[in-house]
Amino acid sequence: MKDKTIKLKINDQLVEARTGVSVLQAAREAGIYIPSLCELEELPATASCRLCLIEIKGHLSLVPACSTRAENGMEVVTSSDRLESLRLATLEMILSEHPYFCLICGEKATCDDLKVTMAKAFEPGGCVFCPRDGQCELQQVASYLKIKKVSFKFRERSRYQWLKDPFISHNPNLCILCGRCVNVCGEIRGENVLTVVNRGETTAIGTFYNRPLKESNCSFCGACLDVCPTGAMSEKGLLAARGEKLSSQKLLCSLCGCGCELEIESREDGSCRRIFPSSQDQPAFMSGCLRGRFGLKELLAGYKPGESPYLRTKDGVEKVSLEEALSAAAARLKEGRAEETAFVFSESAPVEDLLAFISLGQGFGRQNIFWYYPENFLSRLKGFEEQNGLEFDYYPLSSGQWPDQPCFFVLDSDLKSEAVTLWLKIKKQLRAGARLITLDSSFNSVESRADLKIKPFPGKEYLALVAIFKLWLDKQPGAIKFYPGLEELTGKLSHYQVEELAAASGLDLTSVEAAVNLLAGNNHWTFILGERFLRQANWQENLLAAWNLSLALHGQILPVCSRINEVFLAQLAAQGKIKVITEVRRLEDLIKEKKIRHLYVYGDLPLDEKPEFLVVHNHFFSRLGKQGDVFLPASFSSEQGSHFVDNSGRLRETSFWQKKEEKPTSGREVFNTLREKLGMAERSYSANFTADNQPESLAVADFKIECKSGSKRYLLPEEMALKIQSNLTEVQGTVSAGEFMIVVEQNLDLYSGCDLPTEVSGYNQARNPNLILINPEDAGCLELAAGQAMKINLGKYALRGVIKPDFGIIPGVLVIRPLITDSILSDLYQQGLIRGTVELKND
């Protein structure tokens, strides 16, 4: 916390406050309550509810405390007859539009028992039927102001509720138009989906042309639910909970690398009422997304811990006890030869459980322990750095600190879907004047917020970066920071013209010029690399071009890790403790060649080749699980002292106990039992990682992307120079009719083998993995309309999907986000960019 630097008087009480805070905040921190319905910390003040009006000595008129900065020596009165009567009148006005009968009802105190209020058809007639009952801020303000009557005529607005969307519903009749949802949607999340529509008495919250949210590019982050002071924005299907005993627990979301703290509100029977981001350390709307809050809720609700282990027998599948399943698994594993036994895991279990699994695998030798890491992102980055003897300057994300006026250069990363909390931090900086450049050949949901968006042709990102570097070099050679190799690089680049580099990357000169102007005019650049930047054939060139540019600016590099535990596992891989498996095909080959006969998969793997003996150990009875000889259910609950490592490398504790589960079995327990059955010594995997051969770095709290020391120098190897040369002759955008460059984007909606769009009802409407994004002009040429089915031919394989025209896609490009459920898709995903032809799906 910053130093308290100013002093002011609030109601004759001397209060210290930090500079820059509002009077309302200063009062709140001093424990003085000023009613407000539109203000929220971190949200830009709109001063629309007018309840927080205060008197300031020396001011003629009343001012809102929320938008008035606390100044040294200020004398403030927050409560007086005049203020309270104004507040009461204002509240009466608010209540003349919002059902208020319960608020002023004389039976209020006893109503919980009597439940006498009647509901009007389909409308909450009073608070008892409102999903927000008990948590409603209007109730708080009404009770503070002790309102007894509303002297104005009640105006029934009779507006239609929003019922077409999944997860979120809006009841405009409960809306007090505080504007928080619009504010959080635009200013905080950068979505700009919600807006205020109409004027006067018809003013309402709406969307562009009043389309449903699912047709308005809403990401269903749910932030509007977190900020709504009333029940106007509520989770779809959520009912009032009056009289119910609710309890809440914390859960660290492991569905992506962000590791958001979620709060799970459960009913007495242990069922989950709702999930929302925790507001303990920061406002709830500063984290969370569709996956965690809505996907997980349904998974928790639908997940049956009774999904028992099973064994495959000659006659089919037989449900057995865990003990029996483990014995059977141990017996077969014992039979096999150690070198023919492989242990493969995916990232989504707590690190303790992963370590226990690795340790179990080590009992079979160190050769065959694989982390299935389809992106191969950090490994490539670090491998490249080491191979070339470079020393990247990584931005320490875990520090949580940005320099003053930071600038961001985002490369092929759709931050909103890959690391939403990072995006929210950046968005906050943007509000304070930070600059943002995006360079993305594919769909990018944050580029509309950027000062400059650069759209090179897929696979030509490096050419765009070289063009920028070259133009800068031409214009202001002195501004380029000096490091060894600059002269050589300058010499090599002198063979190229900026124009031809730009043209070869599919850009016009103006965006290159704009980029140079922005780069040269600002400091503190962080180069944010998305996994897509390195998941393509030209990844080395891309990385090198970004590296050279970052050197020239003294910039830092921040790789966006989209998976939980990614930083930690990459570290283990770098230390040689585990191997990374990226292409499932290679594993399949080993199985075909009988080099792997026994396979234990912890988590999920899009494997199509079944080994002789397969153990699948997963939360979900996934596609692979159904093929297993032994299936072991993994528990959602985690013991005290379980940890995940988030995308900043921080070790984050989690403990969650699903109540309906009588006896949760953690991975550790399962693996210890197996060890026992396999005749191995028992091991403990507690939070302090005391076991012998644990990686040393586990002793410290956080993980850093560390490397063997290298140097900072400019680099342009001959191969790359040649590649540039050959690319210059190739003219861009020459896709023949129907032929497209297809970008295979990451889709994190496949969680541990669980296909969220299919498993979670409504998810598909919010985020459909079958969409094929296309430039609207291309769609027009092909006479393809939105929502139409379409087939992409990839030689021996065909992809089917539904057309979605989007202006963020450049001509000649298609963007798909398939869930990688089989090895062929896995293969496409590895390639990142593929060529294919489009065919209308007539069958």
Next chain:
Amino acid sequence: MEPLKFNLLKDLKTAGQGSQNGSGPRVISLSAASCGQASGALEVASAFESAIKELGLEDKVKFKLTGCHGFCQLEPDIIIFPEKYFYPLVKVENAKRILLESGLNGRFIPELGFKDEGTPNGVSRLEELPFYQNQLRWLIDQQLDLDPLSLEDYLKHGGFQALEAVLSELTPPEVIGEIVASGLRGRGGAGFSTGLKWKLAREVAAQPKYLVCNGDEGDPGAYMDRGILESNPYSVLEGMLIGGYAVGATRGFIYVRQEYPLAIERLDKAISSLFQAGLLGEKILGSDFSFELELVRGAGAFVSGEETALIASVEGRRANPRQRPPFPVVSGLWGKPTVINNVETWANIPLIVKKGAAWFSKTGTDKSKGTKIFSLVGQVKYSGLIEVPLGISLNEIINKIGGGAKSGKKIKAVQIGGPSGGCLPAELFNLRVDYESLPAAGAIMGSGGLIALDEDTCLVNLALYFLKFACDESCGQCVPCRIGTQQMVSILEKITKGQGELADLDLLEKIGSTMQQASLCGLGRTAPNPVLTALRYFHHEFEEHIVEKKCRALVCSDLISYVIDEGKCSGCLLCLNSCPYGAIEIASSGLPQIKLSSCEGCGLCSSVCPEEFQAVKKISGKDRQQIQLRPDGMS
């Protein structure tokens, strides 16, 4: 003709020299702003033009399409210079005659001139018209013979001499000093000192700085800004150029409401001609001053005229006002210091620079200097765009310039300042029109709407009209304005329907005072003014509506009935035949009678009754109740 182009300051000086020597052919000036064109000015113009061509008089007379001449009800009108002969309501068939006799030979044609009961002998010259006599037309007199589209003509009228003087002789602080000393206050309504605003903006360190001209004139019945923009766009642009130099701004925006297509068209042409002439752009006339201007069209919301809402609108966002401070001079467009002035304020700037602050501040009151343009409309005899010295009494405006009531009925009130202003009763007509006296009486200066109301106006109904307007135009953001206006409308509707209670009047006061104190922007804070002033000065009318169910102006349809005056009725039965409801029957006297139980109050009987009889009359209150009580329900 080659477009004008200036390279150096001295070019500008020479361009203006020796132009106004008054010699040359007579000028026939036709008023052709939007309202003139709507009254057929363009047809008249083509009649003149073809006649000139036909008779080969191109060198002998000069025909000019100008902007607004001010006397709206007599448009299209023609003024012939230098004599200033005035012809009202000019018709196409008279074009040739006026051209030959007055234009060519300088003789006035009395039968085409202005004449009314006040001037039975007719009036030949503009300055003899009572409407023009009591005005002080510093700004709008120039419009009488100025071609709004011609930069050359503007230069001939002394245009850009002020800019030339500023750029060649004055430092920015000196310009600001001059404006401060002039005592000019914002003509948009709030009346903040213009010079001080500029000074504050200049002192803010942040760069770049912006200027905005607020031309989002939205008050019903007000058209001062349109008048200037259509008739003399260059004066506004020159004012902004001077402002840009003084404040240190490099870019200006002129925000004009979309509903003013002619103003937009003329401004657009004026701006591009200035770019062409080298008066806008980089390093203007060889000086170090660079300035650009951009025209922004409003999207049709009254609230966009509020300065912070206007900023949002220019930035491309929804026109929602925001809480001040910070004021736009500190944080305006894109968070940069921004000076927003009204059209009329900008138009005053060249005048002040040219004539000097001392000269300017001689006119007006202690704290309100210069002149103010009003659009005088309503039940006065003469209506139109007027310019008067500040400090003039309402009496002079209504009775001298306006010529008193049109109908012979008494003017009982004047609504000043539009939906944000108030109704002042005839007893207060001695009130001086300035920035202090009007607010003290509950009204505001506003941007210059002035509506005279006679006894046929129901003050309750009028208050309802303005509140409905404010209610529809509220941005909906803050509670007191959005809901307060709604509640006021519903209460006033109740009262006009005769369903009001006396307690409702207290409720109106309560809402009004909450809105005044708690609303976010000026729109909400001033929206209750029409109701509160009506309550203050015409409380009896409200009480009559509530207690006696009487509308003395016979306007509120639920409180009036139509009856036939047997003494006046001639028994023609036109009314009986036209009544769509069959509510008129023949009484024993043989004359028609209205059966109240069947009457829907459409008023058709009243309108068909021949003027010489005027036998159908409206009654309200006690008379009406007595009839309603009669068992036969017949009037």
